[in-house]
Amino acid sequence: MLQRLRRPEILLLILAASMPLSFAVWNTLLNNFVIEKAAFTGADIGLLQSVREIPGFLAFLVVFVLLFVREQRLAIISLVATGLGVMLTGLYPSLTGLLLTTLLMSTGFHFYETLQTSLALQWFPKQTAAVWMGRMAAAGSFAALLAYSLVWGLMNFAGLDYSWVYLIGGGATIVIALGAWVLFPQFAQPHSQHKKLILRKRYWLYYALTMMSGARRQIFIVFAGFLMVEKFGYSVGEVAALYTVNHLLNLYIAPKIGQFIVRFGERRILTLEYIGLILVFAGYALVESAALAAALYIVDHLFFSMAIAIKTYFQKIVDERDIAASAGVSFTINHIAAVVIPVVFGLLWLVSPPMVFFAGSLMALISLGLAQLVPEQPLPGNEVRVGQYSEAT
Template identity: 90%
Template sequence: MLQGLRRPEILLLLLAASMPLSFAVWNTLLNNFVIDRASFTGADIGLLQSVREIPGFLAFLVVFVLLLVREQRLSIISLVATGIGVMLTGLYPSLTGLLLTTLLMSTGFHFYETLQTSLALQWFPKQTAAVWMGRMAAAGSFAALVAYGIVWILMDVVNLGYTWVYLIGGGATVIIALAAWVLFPQFPQPHSQRKTLVIRKRYWLYYALTMMSGARRQIFIVFAGFLMVEKFGYSVGEIAALYTVNHLLNLYIAPKIGQFIVRFGERRILTLEYIGLAMVFAGYALVESAVVAAALYIIDHLFFSMAIAIKTYFQKIVDERDISASSGVSFTINHVAAVVIPVLFGLLWLSSPAMVFFAGSLMALVSLGLAQLVPEQPGPGNEVKVGQYTEAI
C-alpha cells in the first residue's frame, strides 16, 4: 500500500500541504505581531512586504541552482528554509530582525512555489492538470486549517506567546519536508529541461497575466489584512477565524474550479475572476462595516484558485523543455510589481487607504482586458486570440 502512495502526484500533494503549516502561521500572526511587538506603521509593513517579495523577483536564479540540484530535491530544501525562517521570526521583534527572518522565509517560499509549478506542469497531464492543481490548492487549504487551529489553541486557549507559535508552525514544515526527502524516490522528468533563462515573444500574454496577478495578490496579502486589524480592530483569534472560513470554503471550491477550467476553458474563468476582483477592491475602498469587510475578504480569497487557469493556459502553449526555466522567469515577472507596490502603496496608505484599493480595481480591469486575448483552445501557434485574426488578415 505504501508503495502505491509513492507517486509524483502524492508527493506534490504532501509538499503543498506542508507549506501552509508554516506560512499560514506567519501570515496569520504577522499584522498583530508587528503592531503589538514592533510598533509598525503602514510604511513599515509596506517595506517588510517589499523585502519579502525580493526573492520572488529573483526566482529566475532557480534555473542556475538546478545545474547543481535536481528540482525535486531543491523543492524540499526550499521548504526546510521556509520553515526555519518562520521558526526564527518570533525571536526578533524589530524592523531589522523581521526583515532578515522574512528574507530567509521568503527565499524558501518563492523557490518552492517556482519549483512546485514547474513539477506540476511536467508531471500532470494537460487534460487533468487543472483538476490536480485544484486538489493541491485544497490540500493547502486543509493544512492551513490545521495551522489556524493551532494558532487559536496555542494563543487563545493555552496562552502561549508569539515565539512558541512561530517555532511550532515552522518546525512542522521542516519535519514534513525531511520526511518527504526520505520516503519518496527520485521521480524522472518526462522531458529534459533547458538550464538557461528562457524568454519567448510568443509567451507575452502569459507574462502579462502573470505580472498583473502578482500586483493583484499584493493588494490582498499586504493591505486587505492590514485593513482588518488597523481599521476594524480584528484580533489574532478573529483573523485566524476569518482565514479558517476562507480555507473551509476552499476545500470544496478549489477542486471544483479545476473542473470548471477543464469544462469551460481558461478565458471564461479568468473573465469571471477579474470582474469579481474589480468589485471586491472597490468594496474595500468604501466599506465601513467590519462584517461587510469580512465578507469581501472571504470572496477575495476564493478568487485565488481561479489563477490556476493562467498556469494551465501556459501548459498548453509552452514548449515542454521550457517549463523549468520559464517557471523561474514567470515568477520573477510576477514579482516585478510585487517588489514596488507594497512600499509605494504603503506610503499612499498613510494619506488614503481607499486609493490603494481603487488602484486594485483598476489593475483587475487591465487583467480583464488581457484575459479576452486568451484563445478558446490555446496551443503552440495559437497563444493569443488576436493573433488568429492578424494572421488571417
C-alpha cells in the same frame, strides 16, 4: 497500497500541505511578536516586509541552482529552509535577527513556490492539471487551518512562548519534507529542462496575465485587510475568523474550480474572475457596512483559485523544456507588483482610500481585456487569439 501512493501527484499534495504549517504560523504571530518581543517601529516592520519580498523578485535565480540540484530535491531542500527560518524566528527577537531569519524563510518559500509550479506543469497531465492544482490549493488551505488551530491552542491553552510555537510550526514542515525525501523515489522529468533564463515573445500574454495577477494579489493582501481594520475596526480575532472562513470554503471550492477550468476552458474562467474582481474592488471603495465588507473579503479570496487558469494556459502553450526556467521568470514578473504597488498605492491611500480600490477595478478591467486574447484551445503556435507571434529568446 504504499506503492500506489508513491506517485508524483501525491508527493506534490503532501509538499503543498507542508508549507502552510510553518508559513501560516510565521505570518499569524509576526505582528504581535515583533511588537512585544522586538519592540519594532513602523519603519522596522516596513524594512522587514521589504526584505521578505527580495527572494520573490530574485526567483529567476532558481534556474541556475538547478545546474547543481534536481528540481524535486531542490523543492524539498527549499521547504527545509523555510521551516528552519521559521524555527529560528522566535530565538532571535531583534531587528538583525529577524531580518536574517526572514531572509532564510522567504528564500525557501519563494524557491519552493517556483519549483512547485514547475513540477506541477511537468508532472500533471494537461487534461487534468487544473483539477490537481485545485486539490493542491485545498490541501494548503487544510494545512493553514491546522496551523491556525495550532497557534490558538498552544498560545491560549498550553501557554507556550512564541519561540516554542515557531519551533513547532517550522519543525512540522521540516519533518514532512524530510519524510517525503525518504519515502518518495526520484521521479523522472518528462523533458530535460533548459538551465538558462528564458523569455520568449510568444509567451507575452502569459507574462502580462502573471504581472496583473501579482498586482491584484497586493490589493487584497495589503489594502483589503487594512480596510477591514482601519475603517470597520475589525479585531485580531475577527480578522482571524475571516481567514478561517476563507480556508474552509477553499477546501471545497478550489477543487471545483479546477474541474470548471477543465470543462469550460481558461478564457471563460478568467473572464468570470476579472468581472467579479471589478465588482469586488468597486465594492471595497463604496462599502459602508462591516458585514458587507467581510462578504467582499471572502469572495475576493475565493477568486484566487481561478488564477490556476493562467498556469494551465501556459502549460498548454509552452515548450516543455522551458517550464522550469519560465516558472522562475514568471515568479519574478509576478513580484514586480509586490515591490511597486504597496509603496505607490500606500501614498494614494493617504489621499483617498477609495481610489486605491477603483484603481484595482481598472487593473481588473485590463486583465479582463487580456483574458479575451486567450484562445479557445491554447497550443504551441496558437498562443493568442489575434495574430501570431514568432519565438524570440
